[in-house]
Amino acid sequence: MDLFDDLPEPTQTSGPVPAELTARPQATKEEEEEEAAVEKRLKRKREDAECHADHKEERGGEEVKKVCKEGLPVLKGYVAARRGEREEMQDAHVLLPDMSVCLSALPGQVSCVSYFAVFDGHAGARASRFAAEHLHHNLAKKFPVENVDKLMKKCLLDTFRQTDEDFLRKASSQKPAWKDGSTATCVLVVDDMVYVANLGDSRAVLCRMEATGGADGQRRSLTLNLSKEHNPTIYEERMRIQRAGGTVRDGRVLGVLEVSRSIGDGQYKRIGVISSPDVRRLQLTANDRFIILACDGLFKVFSADEAVKFVLNVLQSPPSPLQEGSAEQRPRPTEEEEEEVRFEAACQQLASEAVRRGCADNVTVILLSIGF
Template sequence: MAHQKREGSSTDDDCASKRLKGSDTASETGCNVEASVSQEIDAEATRTCQRESEVPSNKCVSDGKSAVDSNVSGEQKMVLTAVEADAAEDKGCRHTMEDAWVVLPNAGVEYPGSLRCAHFAIFDGHGGRLAADYAQKHLHQNVIAAGLPRELMDVKAAKKAIIEGFRRTDESLLQESTKGNWQDGATAVCVWILGQMVVVANAGDAKAVLARSISTDGEGVVDETKSQLKAIVLTREHKAIFPQERSRIQKAGGSVGSNGRLQGRIEVSRAFGDRQFKKVGLISTPDVHSFELTKKDHFIILGCDGLWGVFGPSDAVEFVQNQLKETSSASLAVRRLVKEAVRERRCKDNCTAVLIVFKH
């Protein structure tokens, strides 16, 4: 497995931050990511799904478990001193590994700007590994090129750049797949940390879950040894069987079979690639959610559908919290999470997780 390592940290002392709220697709419809709205998403998040896929070798991109430095003032704002992140994977019962992942705590190092930028992602391939590998290599570059803010935070510009970056990546991927005569696809869940803001984008059934404290020491300061963590699902699944997605597919000329699959064949309704389904309703347009970090936010778990098939969001948060109390290591915690999913809970699919821990 190939890793690209870049060590280092970046500061954003000059960053001007604004509060990020909402959810956007290409039409930029609003949806707050705070707990009240996430409860609706959480209902879908507990559903399990096992997708059948057969593809070789996993690829990953990482610049190491680098710290991302910043200084932010404000009573409720999180004083983020570092971000520690790592990924773990296991092919499960599959013969091959299809997932690709990205861990770039210093994602802005090649794109100068005063605004800190970190990027994390999982691409869950199906029908082959090529779409996952392609998205891993090109999505972040395309999002930057589409105008991801590098100086001052601009919520609308960030969301617009991410949506456009997904579009450009899928467009060029489809061209490559046509030339190479392959039909691989990949779902995606991605996080960008811009200054003190988190922007989450997903297409398909991979999920992101935030661990947020629900108790304090009485003075508004979170006591990590006493606090309970609530799991907040930050993503919305896209499956052909869901009414909104089914309606969109039918308007595009496609159909959803009695098995709940697009054209009777594919469970997800949004993904990169899958060119054979692009004319019948499958799209790559992501849902985009955003929020500002606070002192109550501890970590985010990204996982492919294999992980969430055996872990509920609250279950995963509790497991990771216990591991972090024991080891204080994101690397060990995420490896144990995946090991638990595959070896103890018998995940049959490829299983990949990225753990992003906020230090404050």
């Protein structure tokens, strides 16, 4: 029996993006500054990559399995975070394109492991920061050494439980005890298999391109939801809370907590707020374009399909003068560098647009490009 809840067939389909749906307002000063910073970030990335390459040469034969096998996807992560109108930034995030640095050894048939995560804190930022610092290390300790696909769900369940227990132990030892909690949505990529584990209402969605079948060779985008939200208005979640002795008022646990699963929130654990994530898996294909991983601050003002269309529109826009170069004699960017600039811009603009649309919450967006 398969342990995983495999993703259902995609139900949302969108064709070529209509101009009236994707037109963006004139860039604000903040967006212009973000675009101006894009090349600086990319320059630093290139310099870091060169330093890492030099370091590998110095270490000689110590580097093993650092390059994915031919035909496997390469994921690159881009992140944008906005505080919104909140007094404190309570989100946290992790980007580990090469998680093998955390593993003692890669399983025999595995070539690449990547990890990306968003944590949306509430009642403080301590739970989200703790999860960002510790969850992937717990995952590395429990990572299967064989039968990866068969054992991965148990590994992720154990990892979330361990992280939650560790935080609750630390929280209860404080005077006064910490009341913080956090959602968690993690994307783990093992070669070409994606595992998504999530608690709460942060989400992950995939953009997959599909041929329309016409003679013009056009393709349409499919939006696949990779995660399941947990809030007390969902029947199964509400029933679990009520069986544990809790109540749901105004769509919240005890009229206070918006989510029904989380890391932390020790005061709600006895009334059915659990730390067991939903785990889903999906095999990536050459038609997959990107994954959006974001907290609910984004999805309060964007539907999943709208967010995918917004990113596609930025990726398909003509290069800005900044990308094309200036009067100064700068080397012409490569196709790969131009692609990185577009994804960086799409990520930053998506987060800024969420704030512009009136989201007062913290907004954190991770955009993962998928290349074969």
